[in-house]
Each structure stands twice: as structure tokens, then as C-alpha cells.
Amino acid sequence: MIVYGTRSKIIKTEYTADPCPNCKTQGSMQMNIWQQWAHAFWIPIFPITxxxxxxxMHCRQVLSFEKMPxxxxxxxxxxxxxxxxxxWTYTGIGVIVITAIAVNISERQTxxxxxxxxxSLKKNDILHIKLKDNAYTLAKVSRVKKDSVFLFANNYQIDRATDINDLRYKGYATTEDTLTVANLMDMNKKERILDIERK
Known part of the structure; x- marks a missing residue:
């Protein structure tokens, strides 16, 4: 469950020379400026208004902006x-930006x-493959011969790349598929090979 909403806090307080509209006391008016912000899990995401x-301070009358003279x-x-x-009201945006940068760096490194x-693929290397949008699977290298790579495809697919490791211990086909290094490089250019694991 996502906890979200808005909160506010006084960020500036000053006394004004204006007389109180209620008791007419001079110099007793305290003006407060409140900052509102949106939050998720109580972490400020961005300021609102x-x-x-x-x-x-004499008669204790409080007025909202709309009710002030x-x-x-x-x-x-x-x-x-x-x-x-x-x-600090931009904390959430900062976290999102830093996370996005970290994810981008990680993806480029991968x-x-x-x-x-x-x-230089080797036996038992596992390829994370994107088949199409919302379809991901694994393929295990069975052997490599010159420019040919022989693979056992996983028998299952999953609809989110983040859950692809759930397929690791599910069954693989017993019939080999064959791809050339050039085929694999082309798949990689099209961002269809998401990762390669080597034990």
C-alpha cells in the first residue's frame, strides 16, 4: 500500500506593522508562511505551494489568507x-533522479x-533474452563450435524482465538451437540480449 498525500510546515515567521483587524493592537500581528509539499511514504517528493x-499575539485570532484584510x-x-x-522539499525528485542515473549506468555496464x-561464450553461460514486448526467457549455452553457438532454450517465458531469474530452475529444451556469433551480435544491437551470466 502506497502512503501518499500532502503536508505543510511553517518556513518563515515575521511580525508585521499591521494592526490586528480584530483587537486593533498595533505590532501584534505575526505572519506565518507555510510550505506545502507532496509526499510518498512521508518522503517529500516536490513542493506544491x-x-x-x-x-x-494579543487576542490570538488566526486568519487564513482568504480571510485577511x-x-x-x-x-x-x-x-x-x-x-x-x-x-529538502525536492528530496523525492532527487532520489528519483539519482536512481535513474544509477540504473542507466548499470544498464550501460551490462x-x-x-x-x-x-x-567468447562458453558452455553453461546463460543468456537473458527478450523475445518481444512483455516476453522474456533464458537460454543456456550447450557448446560452442567456431562461430556457431548451440543453445538450449528455456521451456518457459515470463512477462517481466525483472522476474527472469524465476526461470533459472525451470526446464530447458533437450533440442539444441543454433545461432552464429553474428546473429547474437545482431540481437544484442536490437537490445534483445539483456544479460549473460557465467558461473
Whole structure:
């Protein structure tokens, strides 16, 4: 279950020269600027908006922006424009960006590894193969003879690449399929060989 929603916190507080619209006390008005943000699992993802509220320290009347008189609204708008959004409200975006960069680097390293391994495949190497969209399987190298690679295809397919290891202990065909190194390199260019495992 994903826990998500919005939260808010006071990020700036100042006293204003405006008189309280309720008790008319001069210099008793405290203006608060609140930052709202969206969160998932209580981790801030991105800021939404800044909100203002006022409180009289004498009579304790609290006013939302909509209920403030015009003079207080102008003061509130000025404070909001001078208040920066806290960097921590972008935590989730930062995590997403860093994760995306890490995944991209990992995928490139895997792609480079696959490219280097194809010309030197060995018996029992396991290829992670994308058959088509939402169809993935494994193939085990049975032998290599010159430019020909003999493979036993897994008897099963799976619909997500992340679950491909679930096929590892399922049955393989007993009849060999044959591909050339050139065929495999072409498959790799088309991003159909996702990984190669060597024990």
C-alpha cells in the first residue's frame, strides 16, 4: 500500500506593522508562511505551494489568507515572494533522479559486458533474452563450435524482465538451437540480449 498525500510546515515567521483587524493592537500581528509539499511514504517528493496565515499575539485570532484584510494580504504576498522553497522539499525528485542515473549506468555496464562476452561464450553461460514486448526467457549455452553457438532454450517465458531469474530452475529444451556469433551480435544491437551470466 502506497502512503501518499500532502503536508505543510511553517518556513518563515515575521511580525508585521499591521494592526490586528480584530483587537486593533498595533505590532501584534505575526505572519506565518507555510510550505506545502507532496509526499510518498512521508518522503517529500516536490513542493506544491506556499500558504500564508496570520495570528495576533494579543487576542490570538488566526486568519487564513482568504480571510485577511487587503493590507495583510499584501504583506503576506510580499513575504511569500521573498521566501525560497526549502531544498529538502525536492528530496523525492532527487532520489528519483539519482536512481535513474544509477540504473542507466548499470544498464550501460551490462550492455558493454554482453558485447564483450558474445564472441567468447562458453558452455553453461546463460543468456537473458527478450523475445518481444512483455516476453522474456533464458537460454543456456550447450557448446560452442567456431562461430556457431548451440543453445538450449528455456521451456518457459515470463512477462517481466525483472522476474527472469524465476526461470533459472525451470526446464530447458533437450533440442539444441543454433545461432552464429553474428546473429547474437545482431540481437544484442536490437537490445534483445539483456544479460549473460557465467558461473
Amino acid at each position: 506556499k500558504i500564508g496565515s496570520s495570528e495576533c 487587503l493590507t495583510l494580504r499584501v504583506t503576506c504576498d510580499n513575504m511569500k515572494s521573498q521566501t525560497n522553497r526549502p531544498i 550492455a558493454n559486458k554482453v558485447t564483450k562476452m558474445i564472441p
